[in-house]
Amino acid sequence: MNDLTFVTPEINWTVLGMPAFLMIWAMLVLIVDMFTSDRRVLITLSLIGLGVTAALGALDYGSTVSGFSDMLVFDKFGVLVNWILLAGTALTLLIAFDYMPRQNLNQGEFYPLVLFATSGMLFLVQATDLVTIFIGVETLSIALYVLTGFAVPQFKSGEAAIKYLLLGGFAAGFLVYGIALIYGMTGKTNLAQIATELSTWQSTGKALDDPILLAGVGFVLIALGFKVSMFPFHAWTPDVYEGAPTPVTAYMSVATKGAAFAAMLRFLNVAFPALKPEWQLLFGLFAAATMVYGNIVAVAQSNLKRMLAYSSIAHAGYMLLGVLAASEKGISAFTVYLLAYTLTNLGAFAVLIALENRGMPVFELKDLRGLGKRSPLLALAMTVFMFSLAGVPPTAGFASKFGIFRAAWDANLDYLAIIGVITSVVSAFFYLRVIVTMWMRDAEATEPQPTYATASLSLGVLVAVIGIVAVGIAPNIFTDLAKALVLTVAQ
Amino acid sequence: MISTNAYVLLSAILFTIGVVGVLVRRNVIIMFMSVELMLNSANLALIAFSRARAESDGQIMTFFVIAVAAAEVAVGLALLVSIFRAKKTTNIDDVNTLKG
Amino acid sequence: METFLFITTAIVAVGAALAMVLSSNAVHSALFLILNFCSVAILYFLLRAPFLGAVQVTVYAGAIMVLFLFVIMLLGAENAELGEEKIGWQKPAGLILGVALLAEIGYVAYRGTKLIDAPVADATNIGAPTTISAKLFSTYLLPFEVISILLLIAVVGTVVLTRRRVVAREERQS
Numbered sequence: 001m002n003d004l005t006f007v008t009p010e011i012n013w014t015v016l017g018m019p020a021f022l023m024i025w026a027m028l029v030l031i032v033d034m035f036t037s038d039r040r041v042l043i044t045l046s047l048i049g050l051g052v053t054a055a056l057g058a059l060d061y062g063s064t065v066s067g068f069s070d071m072l073v074f075d076k077f078g079v080l081v082n083w084i085l086l087a088g089t090a091l092t093l094l095i096a097f098d099y100m101p102r103q104n105l106n107q108g109e110f111y112p113l114v115l116f117a118t119s120g121m122l123f124l125v126q127a128t129d130l131v132t133i134f135i136g137v138e139t140l141s142i143a144l145y146v147l148t149g150f151a152v153p154q155f156k157s158g159e160a161a162i163k164y165l166l167l168g169g170f171a172a173g174f175l176v177y178g179i180a181l182i183y184g185m186t187g188k189t190n191l192a193q194i195a196t197e198l199s200t201w202q203s204t205g206k207a208l209d210d211p212i213l214l215a216g217v218g219f220v221l222i223a224l225g226f227k228v229s230m231f232p233f234h235a236w237t238p239d240v241y242e243g244a245p246t247p248v249t250a251y252m253s254v255a256t257k258g259a260a261f262a263a264m265l266r267f268l269n270v271a272f273p274a275l276k277p278e279w280q281l282l283f284g285l286f287a288a289a290t291m292v293y294g295n296i297v298a299v300a301q302s303n304l305k306r307m308l309a310y311s312s313i314a315h316a317g318y319m320l321l322g323v324l325a326a327s328e329k330g331i332s333a334f335t336v337y338l339l340a341y342t343l344t345n346l347g348a349f350a351v352l353i354a355l356e357n358r359g360m361p362v363f364e365l366k367d368l369r370g371l372g373k374r375s376p377l378l379a380l381a382m383t384v385f386m387f388s389l390a391g392v393p394p395t396a397g398f399a400s401k402f403g404i405f406r407a408a409w410d411a412n413l414d415y416l417a418i419i420g421v422i423t424s425v426v427s428a429f430f431y432l433r434v435i436v437t438m439w440m441r442d443a444e445a446t447e448p449q450p451t452y453a454t455a456s457l458s459l460g461v462l463v464a465v466i467g468i469v470a471v472g473i474a475p476n477i478f479t480d481l482a483k484a485l486v487l488t489v490a491q
Numbered sequence: 492m493i494s495t496n497a498y499v500l501l502s503a504i505l506f507t508i509g510v511v512g513v514l515v516r517r518n519v520i521i522m523f524m525s526v527e528l529m530l531n532s533a534n535l536a537l538i539a540f541s542r543a544r545a546e547s548d549g550q551i552m553t554f555f556v557i558a559v560a561a562a563e564v565a566v567g568l569a570l571l572v573s574i575f576r577a578k579k580t581t582n583i584d585d586v587n588t589l590k591g
Numbered sequence: 592m593e594t595f596l597f598i599t600t601a602i603v604a605v606g607a608a609l610a611m612v613l614s615s616n617a618v619h620s621a622l623f624l625i626l627n628f629c630s631v632a633i634l635y636f637l638l639r640a641p642f643l644g645a646v647q648v649t650v651y652a653g654a655i656m657v658l659f660l661f662v663i664m665l666l667g668a669e670n671a672e673l674g675e676e677k678i679g680w681q682k683p684a685g686l687i688l689g690v691a692l693l694a695e696i697g698y699v700a701y702r703g704t705k706l707i708d709a710p711v712a713d714a715t716n717i718g719a720p721t722t723i724s725a726k727l728f729s730t731y732l733l734p735f736e737v738i739s740i741l742l743l744i745a746v747v748g749t750v751v752l753t754r755r756r757v758v759a760r761e762e763r764q765s
Contacts, residue, residue, distance in 0.1 A: 009732045016733070023740050030747065068733040109751045116744045123737060131552055135734050138559045139741045142566055146748030149570050153577025158570060165567050166522050170513050172563070173529030176556050177506055180533050183549060184499070184540035211698055232684075493597045498638065500696055501601050505608050505627075507692040512612035514684060520617040520663060524624050528608055531651070534643075535631055542638045547717040550640050551731050554723070557650055558738045562745035564655050568662045569749040575666045 012067030015074045017056040018082055019123040025049035026115035033108035042111045043097055043456075047090055049115060053122070054086045070190050071129040078126045080335055080481065081262045085125070088254050088342040089118045094460035095350040096247035098452060103356075105151055105245060113150075114251065117143035121259035128270065130179045130189040130220075133263050137175065137227065140259060141168045144252060148244040160243025167236045171226035178219025185213040191271040198274045208274055217272060217279070224267070227260035228316045231290035241309035242363075246356060249305065250349030253312045254342040257319070261338070265323050265331060276326060283324055284416055290317030291423045299430050304352060305363045307430060308345070311389060314427060315341055318420060322404050325411035333403035336478055340388065340396035340471055347464035348385040354378055354453045354461075365437055372439040375451050379438045381461050388468050390431035391424050396471035403479065498539035505532035523567055530560050597637060604630040617663050621656055628652040640718035 013020075029045050036042075057079040066073040093114060100110055117140050124136025145168065149161030183189055186197040201208055222233060229237040241249045268279055294314025301307035319341070322334030355367065355378075372379040388397035401424060408417040453461075471478055505528060512525030534553040541549025607627035614620045628651045635644035716722055727735055 009729050023737075027743070069730045071733055107751055107754075109747055113744070113747065113751070116740070116747075119740075131555065131731070131734050132737075134552075135555060135559070135737050135741065138562075139737065139744065142562055142741060142748065143744050145563075145566050145570070146744070146751060149573070149752055152570070152573045152752065158574035158577065161570050162519060162567070162574065165563070165570065166513065166519070166526065169523070169526035169563055169567070170510075170529070172559070173506070173509065173526055173533060176530055176533035176552075177536065179552065180502075180536040180540060180549070183537065183552070184495075184543070187544050187546070189548065189552070211695070215695055493593060493637065497597065497601075498634070501604065501634075503692065503696040504605055505631075507689055507696065508605070508608045508612055510692060511686075511689045514688065516612065518615075518617060520659070521612070521614075521620050524617075524620055524659065525612060527651075527655070528611065528624065528627065531628060531631060534647075535634060538635055538638050538640050538643060541640070541717060545717060547722050547726055550643050550718055550723060551726055553640075553643055554646070554727070555734055555738055557646060559741065561650065561655055562742055564658060565745045566748050566752070568658060569752040571662060572666065573752045 009068065012065065014060050014063070014065050015067035015072050015126070017059075017074070018053050018079075019119050019126065021056055022049060022053045022115055022119035022122060025053070026112045026119060029115060030109070030112040033112065037106075037108060039097070039101070039106075039108060039111075042108050043093055046093055046111045046115055050086045050090050050093075050118075054083055057082055066128065069129075070192065071132045072123070072126050073128045074126065077265075077331065077335070078262070081125045081258060081338065082122045084335070084339050084342055085118060085121050085255050085258055087339075088251070088258070088346060089114060091343075091346045091350075091460045091464060092247055092251040092255075094456045094463075095250065095346065095353050096245075097456040098454040099245070099247055099353050099356070099457075102452065103151065103154065103245065105154075107150075110147070110150065113143050113147055117147065117251075118255065121255055124259045125262040127263060128191050128266060130182065130191070133267065134172075134175055134179060136263070137223070137260070138172060140256065141172070141227075144248075144256065147248045147251075148240060150248065151245045156239075156243035157245065158243075160240045163236055163243075164240045167226065171223040171233075174219045174226075175223035178216045178221075178223065181212055181216030181219065185210060185216065191266060194271040195273060198272070202274060209278065214275075214278070217275065218282075220267060221264065221279070221283070224260050224264045225286070228257045228264070228319070229313050230286055230316055230320065231293050231313070232286070234290070234293075234313050234316075237313055238306045238309040241312070242303070242305050246305070246349060246353050249309075250346050250353075253308070253349070254345050257312070257316060258338045258342065261316075261319055261323060261334065265334065268323065269326055269331075273326075280324055280326070280413070283320065284413060287317050287320040287324060287416055288419050290314065290320060291419055292317075295423045295427045299426065301430075302365050303363050304365060304368070304434075307365075308348060308352075311427065311430075312345065314423065315345075315389075317423075318401065318404055321408045321413065321416055321420060324413060324416070325407040327407060327411050329403075329410055330407040332479060333400070333407040336471070336475065337400040337404050339478060340400035340468065343464045343467040343471070344385050344388040344395075344397055347381065347461055347468070348389065350457055350461050350464065351378055351382045351385065354451050354457055356452070365434065366441075368434065368437045369441040370438075373442075375453065378451060378453055378461075381465050382438060383435050384465050384468060386431040386434050388472070390428040392428075394469070394472050396468040396475070399472055399475035403475070495539050495543040499536055502532045502536040502539065505535065519571065523564075527560060527564070530556055593637065597634070600630045600633045600637075603627075604634070618660065621659050621663060624659075625652050625656045628656065635718075638718075639715060642718055642720045642723055 033042060061079055064075040120136055120139030127133045127136050145161055145165045148164050149158055151157035186194050188194045188197055226233045291314055294310050294317060298307050298310035319334055319337055322330045322337055388395035391397045391401040405417045405420050509525045509529035513522050516522050534556055537549040537553045604627050607623045611620045611623040632644045632647040635647055
């Protein structure tokens with residue numbers, strides 16, 4: 001008989017704190033939901049949970065701890081990205097608060113499901129092992145499949161969810177196969193240990209460009225590329241974004257991207273710095289294609305939700321630049337970009353939600369005509385969001401784009417920086433078209449369309465506008481915060 | 492003893508069949524089963540590598556993959572059921588979703 | 592003996608997989624997939640993973656595929672084509688990917704013995720339930736616990752998606 005040697009693992013609460021607290025809190029909200037159908041209680045509880053989770057990150061901010069056989073790490077980069085994700089989730093809940101009952105989506109499970117998805121994202125951001133990366137990706141994905149299909153049988157929610165689920169499962173297949181190949185070649189799943197193993201290969205003269213290893217890395221990146229809707233793997237994005245309930249679309253377009261990019265950053269920089277020339281070249285091409293494709297196709301869209309979907313593909317391309325730069329500057333620029341993009345995109349979707357009637361989505365560009373007269377404040381907010389997405393100076397969009405392009409330029413990815421600037425100019429066209437439509441065209445409809453700028457939604461929009469202007473005017477506050485964090489990732 | 496290469500080769504063939512199945516077939520349920528085939532072939536590769544290294548880590552990863560696959564199947568089939576059920580009652584719903 | 596078993600099982604696995612993808616009836620596909628899972632389970636036993644072989648048969652071929660069959664029959668969805676629109680890029684993309692993966696396979700086959708193999712004696716115990724559980728509850732405790740959250744999400748999601756919306760209907764009629 002073999003004797004069972006069992007070592008009780010050490011539970012490190014600092015490392016586990018943020019995701020674990022949010023998971024437990026989500027269960028609590030789920031239980032409360034059984035006893036009350038008052039959604040005000042649920043949203044208050046959810047917001048408190050998000051706030052406490054953020055505070056847990058602040059407690060030990062600055063230290064770098066890893067635990068659970070080095071599967072999870074607590075570092076500045078992780079906490080900062082987690083804060084952005086938590087802020088994005090809070091905004092999502094605010095803009096969804098009145099939308100869900102208006103569209104007959106009363107189930108209280110919405111709140112715990114969003115919290116579960118977010119906790120999966122926090123887990124993914126802190127993951128430093130292929131096993132935890134896989135589980136983080138799947139936790140957030142499964143919650144998102146359900147949220148996408150939340151509006152069945154309305155709209156195209158069910159079709160969107162099934163499409164998302166099939167392509168998500170497809171990506172999961174690539175992820176697992178990639179992990180299998182990397183494990184097979186290096187014998188490790190821990191990111192740092194893979195890097196060590198590869199450096200022993202280098203010192204013993206073993207070739208690093210082993211096709212099986214490269215295929216493994218490629219497969220993992222394909223899977224993460226699906227999640228961030230990078231160019232050749234973007235095909236699900238417009239349909240899923242169009243069919244999902246609008247707040248869920250808003251949430252997916254920012255939070256999933258942020259978490260998956262953070263995982264990609266760790267994967268490339270911690271495990272495979274040795275293969276940097278290879279992935280920089282290959283992913284440079286993908287990034288260029290993503291920026292060009294997203295922006296050019298967005299020009300042709302008259303449906304606003306689809307336009308924002310393509311614009312989110314384009315923005316994934318810009319964020320990819322920060323990941324590829326693989327420098328301290330690049331990572332900090334990525335974090336700032338993620339913050340700016342989160343605030344801006346959620347704000348833009350919030351305006352769409354304010355215009356969305358029960359059962360009759362207002363998504364065509366022409367529906368925005370005369371908004372400047374009907375509801376000038378909403379139109380003003382939308383103007384700020386569009387300027388920020390286009391990257392016009394006093395907004396966060398400009399400051400963050402500038403940082404990304406400069407980081408790419410300094411990392412000798414000058415061709416990408418140039419493509420980025422050119423596509424930004426192209427993108428200004430369709431963002432400005434929205435502004436022109438709102439202010440300069442008169443509504444043709446005889447009956448005035450109602451707007452639903454309720455208290456919670458207005459609060460969300462206000463927070464987003466203030467954030468955008470603050471980051472735009474004084475980007476240094478956040479960039480300074482984002483500076484030193486980088487070392488723990490890039491080592 | 493059969494070499495690890497043979498097992499990895501087999502798993503790669505199964506994976507390819509799964510990938511082509513997802514992309515080429517249009518029947519949702521068969522696409523879904525092709526995804527399961529992909530995960531299953533990845534598991535085979537993991538277990539083969541696990542034996543090659545004489546460690547159980549690959550097997551434990553497989554364990555997780557099976558659990559995740561089960562969760563995904565449950566959600567996916569629930570979605571299918573609710574979509575199909577909704578299709579039968581769509582007409583009534585369409586009438587009722589008029590503004591107001 | 593082992594070689595014979597491997598070759599037979601491998602042929603059955605590949606044949607069942609092909610039949611699964613090519614079959615036009617979803618019920619037949621599901622049955623072929625069960626055959627594939629069972630033959631892969633045999634390979635797990637050959638690979639010294641008896642515990643996972645058993646899990647494969649009970650969970651995968653048993654629970655998951657029975658769920659599939661149940662849903663197909665419940666919905667009468669043998670030939671269900673949900674998305675009507677054909678996505679033009681998918682077929683060429685599928686073929687290109689297929690070719691790329693086949694090239695990879697060819698490479699693995701060509702490279703012959705380069706993948707290292709540990710001596711058999713070292714690998715005898717790796718698949719025993721005791722070994723697996725000892726690792727699962729120490730090194731892999733964190734992912735194990737998070738998997739339970741993931742299953743909880745799936746359960747909640749399933750309930751949310753399939754619950755009939757009685758409340759919503761009543762509200763609409765009023």
